[in-house]
Amino acid sequence: MTPTCNAVPIDIVPSLVGSHAGRLLVFAEPAAPGTSTSKVDTSAFAPTRAYVAGREVAGLEAGEQTSVDLETDTYPKAFTSMPPGRYRFQAVLDRNHNYNYRGRGAGDLISPVIEAEMPGACPQLTLSDELPQKTPEQLLAQLPPDLRKRLGAGLAAVRKVEFISPALTKFWGQPVSVRGYVALPPRYGRDAVTYPTVFKIGGFGSSMVSASADAAFAQIGMASGKLPPMIWVVLDESSATGTHEFADSVNNGPWGTALTAEFLPWLEGQFRMDARSGSRFLTGHSSGGWAGLWLQTRYPATFGGVWATSPDPSDFHDFANVDLYAPSANFYRRDGAEVAAFREGGKVIATNAQFAQLETVLGSYGGQFASFEWVFSPRGQDGRPMPLFDRATGVIDSTVTEYWRSNYDISDRLARDWTTLRNDLDGKIHVVVGGSDTFYLDAPARRLKAVLDRLGARSSFTFVPGRGHFDLYAKGSDSDALTADIAWEMYAIARPGSERTTRMR
Template sequence: MKHILMWSILALFLNSCASKSESPYNFNIQIDPSLSDEAQSGRLLLMLSTDDSSEPRFQISDGPQTQIVFGMDITEVVPGEDIPLSGDIFGYPYASLNDLPEGTYQVQALLNRYEMFNLSTGHNVLLPPEKGEGQQWNRKPGNYYNEPATLNISSGGTYEIVMDQKIDEIEPPADTDYIKHVKMKSEMLSEFWGRDVYLGANVLIPHGFNEHPEAKYPLMIFHGHFPNTFRGFREDPPDPDLEPDFSERFNISGYNIMVQQEAHDLYKKWISDDFPRFLVIEIQHANPYYDDSYAVNSENLGPYGDAITYELIPYVEELFRGQGESWSRFLYGGSTGGWEALAVQVKYPDEYNGCFAACPDPIDFAAYCLVNIYEDKNAYYYPGEHRKVERPGKRDYLGNVTASLRSMNHRELALGTKSRSGQQWDIWEAVYSPMGPEGYPQRLWDKKSGDINHEVAEYWKENHDLRYILERDWETIGPKLEGKIHIYCGDMDNYYLNNAVYLMEEFLESTENPYYNGEVAYGDRAEHCWNGDPNLPNHITRLRYNTMYLPKILERIKESAPRGADLTSWRY
């Protein structure tokens, strides 16, 4: 009797294991042959949503209101063939399709299409090309998808989905009297990527540009995420018919009207009689990994730092009568743009005359948000003898956490393997990591488990840890950076970026021969992306990058311009 009972328990256990390995849901997805007769490769995404206010492809986020996505790589799939999705396919926020609750969903599939890039390193890699949208998988022209279908998902069901739609091409923005859009082929980047690669710039030209052909202008480089056109400049007053919206981020009604008003106020300053005349550019350097390149040289992205500094900047200055001298070039930006402003100043100290870095991405990898990549063993958890605690990934100014570092990375992994999600943590890997044997970035940590690769961390340290590089090389680059470094950050930055700023400040204040003679400032209880104004709220100052540092820039020019520099032609 005892043996019979044991065999019965074992049989129940084995049946339970077998049932768990079988998927309760099966999806067959096709590419409609009307879209293409060529085999397709890319990342196939299956999205399900219980919110019908918009398409599921626009509802995948890090926050609590995210909807559901599962993803798998496909290679050379012929349109019309079934692509089965079931079982343990990886997903977010559910780890696998097996975990999906039964229910009624809006269901949508999307193929983020990849192309083969033949790199100068000899590697052939499949990546999503940039198509003018700034590397956004849910808006990329040419990607396939279906209109959302309402499906009742229940155990044992099989569901057929046909992707029969293609995202339209993007119409390029038109030039105006003040805003010009230029592109140039980069020989450096074209050689690396094995195809023609172009850099772009949205250029805000000074009032009176055509009337003063003798004038040559200083250049302000406004670093940041992909700009379709120049942002924050508007000749017309706010639209009187614009319905006020609600900004959940800032908890403010009518923020869209405020944005238009600030843009129009910049226009009025721009054309006023006593406003200094200068050029401002926003750079377009989206690439197969992200909406910008981080403006530095990288094993995986190529020589974007050199291409921007030595190809694009001189090209713009020649077209629009820039001074073309290092004393007349300044860098500023926030978040990604803040890191870029500081990194470019540090890596090209002779080419620029000052940086204003607001809420920069981690500038010391000992505080890579809440991870010390050199000492911690795991990125996702604080260790303990008897339990482990998840590291937060995002908070508000009161400390309320809305995402963990693990969940943020798992969302990216659902969207793309091999650092191809087009998202934040993956671009940091693509920029900072060495190239792996297959031609893709080496992982800093295992994307599922969070276990850190400390050999990769050491590569990051030597090549892209800005605080470490400054300390290592201060004897040689310090004299070239005196008075050029300005950093601003809220002390309750949503992504804990202030932690790295504290470490950077500690080093900068210790500098000698020379003392860095710059500025580091913090906003009390200020979130991402506080940029240095202690008197106005964050939601206003973030709209004033192109004027708020101007007094300090003009003072810097006065103090540092060499004898004989043109300080008058642009002051009409």
């Protein structure tokens, strides 16, 4: 009788001493004949490529044997449903609970890839290696020589900033910082001149590493004259729960207050900034775009304009292709059909159900949908954010959606409070999004535009035909042309009468 693989055995080599906790994950994918790999993984952009199983472990000792059930907490199905064939297996212990946000990384434990015939006996997987932290030099070494040289020079010039927030520290009961990197104009410090400031916010998956790179590219751009002379502050919005969006939240804490009431005055005391509303600008892509919109609309007198690119949904009548306010709304199905999550080339490549259920197996922290709930949802009796929808059925909780509407639906707030907001906000909202955005984010942007148009507000919306989420910034051979266009629009507001140049001294 053929043995059944219901639970895969896992142990740790004796050399990895100590007690190890985290999310223990098992991945399996078909083994193509004549190929080999050192990594078996999943991707939301290829949701059926691999099988995944997971469980929490509180303390796994070196040399200790444990197992992961392959029947219950699995995606897309139980492993026993795999078609007959040869498969590659790999185990990962996600010690930082951030697999949903960054995938495997420094500190995680991994096993070698083991092949096995299915159906058949489960392979023995042994966690034998701890992934190291890559140095900046190692990361640069992966780049082409010319880019490596330019980026290295930019990184050497940027400055790290970190401010311990009293408000966030009080909320969490331990020191919590607002942090990022600053890029300064080429002539900064040679005289008493002050400069406009751009606050750039990273998107989902961003980190201090990506913030340093973004600041370095701003440094390079100003040195070449591609960008006007401004102070760029690239903010890190990553957290253990995903992205905190710089929004005050009952779950994540007062990030908006920390930024505007604490970090901003401190920062303007450190650098020669104009330190006035008309010279403070916001920009960001995706989740960073939503954060920029939120900060501009929540603190309209503080900032002089937002340029949000492909922002996450600003109108919850169209949130991940779902009208959250519709009667009997379901996150997974509408009119008998699966709700699409991603598209590419006009083809649906993943559904909301696939995306959410994969995220659930990978862990309860840091995933995109869970990240939204940590920002937008009320706190439940268990101390965690109340889920927007049931992960098994897709049924939406109307109590949660009403809380979202009252507190974080940007379109709803603008319509409700425009009389109060108009004087400080009119003309400050600029949105650029691809007409074929990969995550369908053009649709909620159109709804936001319609709301502002009905209010008679002055705003700027650009829908770039044929562009998706990841190619929006490209123009010709320049993959980042949109950044320069945005920067010069900002500079024209801060310095009226200035002209765009191709090279600045």
